[in-house]
Amino acid sequence: MGEIVLAAKNTHVPSIWMDLTMEKFRGIRKNAIDGLRELGRRAHAQGADTFVVLDVHWIVNQGFHVNAKARHEGTFTSHELPHMLSGMDYGYDGDPELAHALRDAVAGAGFAAMAHETPHLGCEYATLIPMHLMNEAADIRVVPVAANQFASIEEGRAMGAAMAEAIKASDRKVALLASGSLSHQFWPNAVSQQGLTSVNTEFNRQVDLRVLDLWQEGQIPEFLAMLPEYAERCHGECKMIDTAMLFGALGWDDYQGKGELIGEYFGASGTGQANVDFSLPA
Numbered sequence: 001m002g003e004i005v006l007a008a009k010n011t012h013v014p015s016i017w018m019d020l021t022m023e024k025f026r027g028i029r030k031n032a033i034d035g036l037r038e039l040g041r042r043a044h045a046q047g048a049d050t051f052v053v054l055d056v057h058w059i060v061n062q063g064f065h066v067n068a069k070a071r072h073e074g075t076f077t078s079h080e081l082p083h084m085l086s087g088m089d090y091g092y093d094g095d096p097e098l099a100h101a102l103r104d105a106v107a108g109a110g111f112a113a114m115a116h117e118t119p120h121l122g123c124e125y126a127t128l129i130p131m132h133l134m135n136e137a138a139d140i141r142v143v144p145v146a147a148n149q150f151a152s153i154e155e156g157r158a159m160g161a162a163m164a165e166a167i168k169a170s171d172r173k174v175a176l177l178a179s180g181s182l183s184h185q186f187w188p189n190a191v192s193q194q195g196l197t198s199v200n201t202e203f204n205r206q207v208d209l210r211v212l213d214l215w216q217e218g219q220i221p222e223f224l225a226m227l228p229e230y231a232e233r234c235h236g237e238c239k240m241i242d243t244a245m246l247f248g249a250l251g252w253d254d255y256q257g258k259g260e261l262i263g264e265y266f267g268a269s270g271t272g273q274a275n276v277d278f279s280l281p282a
């Protein structure tokens with residue numbers, strides 16, 4: 001019987017790549033880098049054999065999509081922020097069997113669901129940044145799952161619940177990552193460079209901090225009750241559909257666990273970011 005052995009919300013900000021590759025920015029993302037490496041250590045310690053990454057930069061407009069390729073490889077440059085993230089080589093094995101099982105389960109829940117093995121379908125950076133640090137030896141398979149920008153929170157919940165059923169029915173140990181931001185309001189152009197390490201609006205920062213408290217205190221039903229409004233008012237990255245899918249997979253308001261903040265909450269170009277590991281039933 002398969003299981004989710006690690007469930008996390010993680011950052012993927014491209015300034016991590018700046019820290020790793022540009023002398024001028026060395027050290028600015030140490031907190032994020034250390035947190036991602038720690039999540040990777042935990043995934044390995046739990047015996048994960050596949051990362052399923054809910055990727056808010058693989059944005060789709062209809063249905064549910066999963067990358068079912070047997071091999072992901074290439075050199076990535078971000079179209080959104082090419083000055084921050086370019087020339088990243090990557091190579092990971094995929095997991096076609098699990099990807100198709102995810103597709104089948106989500107289709108069974110009533111969604112138009114598709115698994116793709118098209119050769120030129122690349123990976124996006126909400127998968128590649130965490131994999132670069134969590135899966136450095138490329139010894140864990142990778143399945144990117146797209147974020148539907150028009151899906152409701154309820155639809156995200158249902159997709160996540162279906163994915164959890166598919167994982168349970170498989171023989172895989174899955175590390176499930178909701179790779180997305182907390183609040184996500186970029187700074188205006190005039191101040192974007194000064195805002196590299198801060199959160200845009202005190203309102204967003206305070207709501208993010210309260211959300212992290214709720215997660216750490218295990219007040220998940222309270223968090224879920226505010227999630228649709230949180231996604232709306234705090235400019236959720238892809239409407240926080242990754243978070244909806246993650247909690248759907250964990251059991252939604254039946255989930256009894258809590259989050260562990262790894263490192264510190266931080267700002268990046270206006271957005272609010274964190275790495276959080278969610279406890280799982282023994």
Ligand SMILES: [Fe+2]
Nearest residue numbers: 012126181237
């Ligand atoms: Fe992002």
